Amino acid sequence: MIKGCIFDLDGVICDTAQFHFIAWKELANGLGIPFDEAFNEKLKGVSRVDSLELILENGNLTLDTSRKEELLNLKNQRYLELVEGMSQSDILPGMAEFIFVLAAGGILKGVGSSSKNAKRILDKLRITKAFEVIVDGNMIKNSKPHPEVFLKCADLLGLEPSECVVIEDAQAGVEAAKRAGMIAIGVGTKENLPNADTWVTDFRHRTLDDILKEI
Numbered sequence: 001m002i003k004g005c006i007f008d009l010d011g012v013i014c015d016t017a018q019f020h021f022i023a024w025k026e027l028a029n030g031l032g033i034p035f036d037e038a039f040n041e042k043l044k045g046v047s048r049v050d051s052l053e054l055i056l057e058n059g060n061l062t063l064d065t066s067r068k069e070e071l072l073n074l075k076n077q078r079y080l081e082l083v084e085g086m087s088q089s090d091i092l093p094g095m096a097e098f099i100f101v102l103a104a105g106g107i108l109k110g111v112g113s114s115s116k117n118a119k120r121i122l123d124k125l126r127i128t129k130a131f132e133v134i135v136d137g138n139m140i141k142n143s144k145p146h147p148e149v150f151l152k153c154a155d156l157l158g159l160e161p162s163e164c165v166v167i168e169d170a171q172a173g174v175e176a177a178k179r180a181g182m183i184a185i186g187v188g189t190k191e192n193l194p195n196a197d198t199w200v201t202d203f204r205h206r207t208l209d210d211i212l213k214e215i
């Protein structure tokens with residue numbers, strides 16, 4: 001029986017995935033490393049530090065720790081510039097109603113995000129209080145695809161992993177949910193998220209009950 005729903009943030013509650021993409025692309029291209037949508041799929045859900053490592057590896061570039069620190073700060077500054085104007089109207093279509101119906105049905109709600117900026121973004125969206133538990137990138141040692149973020153969220157919700165469902169737009173996030181022993185609802189298609197249990201592209205007029213019936 002499902003008692004909790006854990007949401008990824010970037011690309012699920014709001015479209016900040018596009019801002020991570022823009023900031024990483026500018027940084028990679030500035031280093032002379034090609035960066036496209038297909039490569040970006042590998043970075044979704046992955047921590048800032050691990051993302052930089054993947055980009056450098058892709059460009060066969062080795063940098064010292066202080067240069068890497070500098071690049072990580074630059075990427076984050078650019079990302080924060082891009083999200084600066086976000087507000088409640090940036091909650092993705094249907095998502096606020098979806099969360100409202102879960103609450104009315106007594107389902108506990110958590111956020112499980114690799115982002116260290118998750119709380120800042122949730123505050124901008126004015127949706128922080130909709131969640132009983134928020135686990136972000138500052139609270140975990142291992143980033144997705146490791147299951148830590150979701151296991152910690154379930155634990156803080158007081159639930160068993162088998163009582164939780166995860167909503168994820170990233171390959172790494174779907175893998176983390178499955179490794180945690182949770183049902184994974186993919187935001188996207190079977191082609192880009194083959195390991196999810198079911199897929200949703202639009203949350204308008206959808207409920208968790210009707211999505212779970214499709215599994």
Ligand code: BG6
Binds near residue numbers: 043044115137
């Ligand atoms: C994830 C995003 O939610 O957070 C990744 O999908 C991002 O793209 C990661 O790299 C870390 O985010 P931040 O805000 O800590 O740099």
Ligand code: MG
Binds near residue numbers: 009010011168
């Ligand atoms: Mg995401």
